[in-house]
Every structure is written in C-alpha cells, then in structure tokens.
Amino acid sequence: MGPGPCNPYPEAVEALGRPLLGHLDPEFLAILDETCARLRTVFRTANERTLPVSGTGSAGMEAAFVNTVADGDVVVVGVNGLFGERMCDVAGRCGARVVRVDSPWGAPVDPEPVLDAARRHQAKVIAAVHAETSTGAVSDIAALGAGKGDALLLMDCVTSIAGIPVEVDEWAVDIAYAGTQKCLGVPPGLAPLTIGERAWERRIERPRSWYLDLGMIGDYTGAARKYHHTAPVAMVASLHGGLGAILDEGLTAAHARHEACGRALQAGLEEMGLKLFASEGHRLPELTTVSVPDGVDAAAVRRALLERFSIEIGGGVGQYAATVWRIGCMGHTARPRNVTMLLGALGEILGR
C-alpha cells in the first residue's frame, strides 16, 4: 500500500512465469499487438502509436520530451510536486528553455497561469502531471487541453491511468505516458506511451536518444516489424495479463473500485483524527496523503507496519519526507479488505 508498486493482478504474475517467447516470435507479436490495443482502451485514444516503452515510467517521461523537444524549444511545465519538477529537469536536459509555473504542493496545477505563460512564451509544449504521486493531488488536464492553442499538450498519467478517468483524445492530449506499477497492477518496468498525429508531425526526426526514438520503436511495434531492441518480452506479457484483468472487470468498474476504496480509506483516517494532506476536492482515491501527527516518528510507524503487519506505506517527498505518509490503494491492492486491515493496523500502532 505504498505509492507503487502495488500488488500485481494474478493474471500479470501468471504471465511472467510462462515459457519465454522470442521478441520476433509470431506468438509474441500477437501478444504485443493486443497489448497496444488494450493500452488504447485504457488511454481512451485512437492513436495508432500507442505502445509500451522498455523502461519504467520515468523512461516514458524522457521519451515524451526527447521526441518532441529540441534545443531552444520552450516548454511550460505546471509544477505541483516532485514529478513536475522532474519534468523540468528532463526537458532541460533535452535542450528546452523551461518555463516553470508553480502551484503549492498538495494543490492542483492552476491552469490559467500555465496557459498564460504558454501564450506569452509561444511554447512548443505544455506539460503537466495528471496525478501527482508525491502529493496525492489531481489536476485538470482537460482545461489545459481546451486552452493549449498551438502548443502540444504532454501529460504524465503514471498514477492516474486505470485508477481514475483518463481521456487522452477528449482532453486533446498530444502525448502521454504512464507506468505499469500503479493502477495497472503490473510490476514496474514498462512505460505505456501514446502519441497523436499532431505531435507526430512535429516530432524530432533524430532524437538525442537512440533507445527512446519513437520512430524506431514504432517501426518494431507497428506493421514494419523492424528489429530495434530486444523487447522485454516477459514484462510485456505481464502487462498484457494485467490489462486483461482490468478490461474483464471493465474500466468503469475498476475506477469505481478505486474510488470506493480510496474514499473509505480517507474517511477512516479522518475518523481516526488524522489530517489529509492534499487539498479537499482534489484528492486522488488511489493515493492518499496524510499529515503525520505532531510527536509521531513517521519512519518508525512505517517500519512497524512493515515488520508487524507486512504492510508497506510510503513516506513523504522532499520537504515533506518526515511529515507526510503516502498510502496507495492501487490495482489489485485496491480492495476493501486491505483498507480495513491498514486502518486497523495503523490505529493500533498510533493508539487511536
């Protein structure tokens, strides 16, 4: 119950252990094709170029920037936590002139100043994190899409995908990436990514990164079937299995399950007298942040949860390292029984 990885779906685990197929085996290529199709369903996009990048979520972030940004391009980043900050670092290394627009940690990204900055600086890219894993706050990406003008809109949906509604096409998102170890319920190791026509036409033809070159990767995952690098076949099979579990349940039902578990957890924590960290009305159900009560040793409580109850929760990030806990209810872990057990265990440790 940390901020990810969660417990993977049984279907994702089972797929990991199957006899290994070659990355050019027709049987594997069929699994890869179906994985890309399933990713289109969870991203809610018709984008042909929707595929798993062979690295963790941060590789997806780097792939998104390195394929769209060249030296001197302006990137406006809405920052309300660690992953927005990371975007600034990654975009800067790609040569971008980064314009950073801050909102307080725990609050959502405020769309207006971001869109103002994008107009003023004639941004090539507007970037924001949909669900900030460092704070548990959700931001309004649709508002950025509606006002983006000529810019490309780049979305991080690592912690939102399959946990709350994500609408790549409806929100006019041009490029988005996710991670497997949150609400997709698969071990970490892949970064699902989708890129639309508008971003594709304005992409960097020969990006600085060979490994993350979406043109070359797409020549393997697409009809050309041209070898680029050896796909991480076991992880792709696992993603295929996890997506299958989610789509069998139904995406809407999976959202409802995350919502029910997250809200029950948040209510239980407040009943215990604890204070939630993220701004009311902008709290993710799948990732809850809690202020550590005065006088309580945050790390000692986490250790007790792990050692006595085998429950992992996360600490805070940056200046909140010792004053915030992050509790995940993601993927296969998002079950009412886990909420009940966590509340019971935490209550006993805190004596509440």
Place this chain on the structure above:
Amino acid sequence: MGPGPCNPYPEAVEALGRPLLGHLDPEFLAILDETCARLRTVFRTANERTLPVSGTGSAGMEAAFVNTVADGDVVVVGVNGLFGERMCDVAGRCGARVVRVDSPWGAPVDPEPVLDAARRHQAKVIAAVHAETSTGAVSDIAALGAGKGDALLLMDCVTSIAGIPVEVDEWAVDIAYAGTQKCLGVPPGLAPLTIGERAWERRIERPRSWYLDLGMIGDYTGAARKYHHTAPVAMVASLHGGLGAILDEGLTAAHARHEACGRALQAGLEEMGLKLFASEGHRLPELTTVSVPDGVDAAAVRRALLERFSIEIGGGVGQYAATVWRIGCMGHTARPRNVTMLLGALGEILGR
C-alpha cells in the same frame, strides 16, 4: 535457440513470480545489493559502481555513451557488425565526433587500426563489441586495453558475459555493459553495467539523459539510497536468481558448458555439410552463424523449425538477412540435448 532471449534458468523464472517487494523495501534492497555483488563476479571487476540499468542491453549501450561523451568528444568505434554500427549511431546522438574503423562482418575487430585511429584523433573513448551478436565473431578486447593510452575503453559484452571469459579489470576496460537475455539466462529487460574510477572521474556531470544518469542511479543502488526511479523489482529479482544459478554452477563450469555445446553444434553442422559464417578461430561457442545453402529458403526453414519442433533460430542481419542463420546455445538453453535435437530437426528439414 535464437540469438537471445534464451530459455531462462528456472531460478530466474521462479523469482519473477514471487510476491512483489517495494523498491525501497529493506528486503528488496538486500537483493539489489547481492545482485550488484554477483554482477561484479561475472564482470570480473572490483568496480564499486556495478549495477543493473533499468532497460534492455541497448539502454546499457546508451548509458555507457551518454555518461562519458559530450559534444565534440572523439569516439573511435571498431565496427564488425550491427552492434558496432549501433554504437556509432548512439555515440553520434550524444554529440560525439565518431571515427568508425571497419573490419569485415564475420571477422573480429582488428585492434591495430582502431588503436592507430585513437592515437591520431586523440580519442576520449575507444569502443568495441566483444561478441558480435549479428555475426557470431569474438574480438580481442585485451589488445585494445593494452594499447588504449589515455582513452577510455568501452566494451559491449551483451552476448559474451557468462558464456565465455570476460575480464573487465584484467583487460583494463573502463566501462562495460551487458544484457540479461543471453548467457545470463534471464528474460530481457535489464542491462548490467560497470564503470571504473578512471571513467567515473571523466564522466559527464549532467548527462543529456536523466533516466540513464549513472550518478543519480548510483545514488539509489549505492549507500545513499536516494530514490531516482522505481526499480523494475521483479526483473531485478529474476536477475538475482539467474546469477545465483550461474554462480552455484561456477562461472568456469558455465563457460565450459557453453564451450562444449557450441563446439558440438558447430561440428554437427559441418558434418551435415553446412558452412559456418564467422571466421575460423574467432567463433563464439554461444552463438553460431551458418551460411544458408544455395537454393534453400532461409525463412521457410526457420518457420518449419518453429512450427514443427518449437525450436526458434534467428535469421541473419542486414545484407545477410536471407543468407545466414544464427543459432544460440546460451544460458539454460546451452545443454547437449538441445544441440542434439536441433541437429536432428534441421537435418530432417534439409534432408541431410
């Protein structure tokens, strides 16, 4: 029996399916530490900075270059196949001035002209592939180490590690990377990498790639334990298991097994009247290349092997796509019974 992935060791498969640990869980960090220690053993190095990069072998290649090469630095690459060519592309994207020194495909890299070019151009980096997966030829990396002078020596040992002797420290290699899906007998998805003090002191402080920044990655895998990205925990556990299997057998015994299987395969193919492709005296035991006999449809034979016998072998690369087969005997697949079965199946299909 393709050029990788091979069949993974049972220990590597078993580890994939274990309950998933968090990337900051003390139990996982102990596995990570032991994995790095085991990697030092197979790389034959005392380098503190020895770790699994969170991507496939090609991510290891990119990590090696992006951390050592900046705009205008000269990189001399010995090219005798596809992966040497890939090095040129990757180094070029990192901003290097690339000096390419070619040897024929199927032959080893000739050390003298490479060292001459390095002296003439005052190279910062000399790079070569130890075992060319595209041709099955092995090159003399020790000769490059002995003559490297002030340059850094960068070695690709993706297909050699754990299959034939690799001696990072003895050969004076400054930075080397491997892949998990060849003789390490683990599914693809990680790139073991080692970097020595000499390369570390001359590294790029803020490389163009955030994801592959070895300084930041080392702060997570090393004593600082600072979060960088979410480690692909299942794949790390699998690598830990595969390395355990190899070290239980003994590295020398694993080499001997690869040697015995590969030579038996090569002898059997020649007895069948087939011609081996790689130059005599420079043939890898773990990857055998065979010239397709005149009048034989290379792809149809591969299809028949797969469909009738569930045996995968690889096609050739580039100009040799239709005229060479590549047959792997790697990792858990390197067993005499597999050699016998492949020879029987191929003999029946070819009518020899």
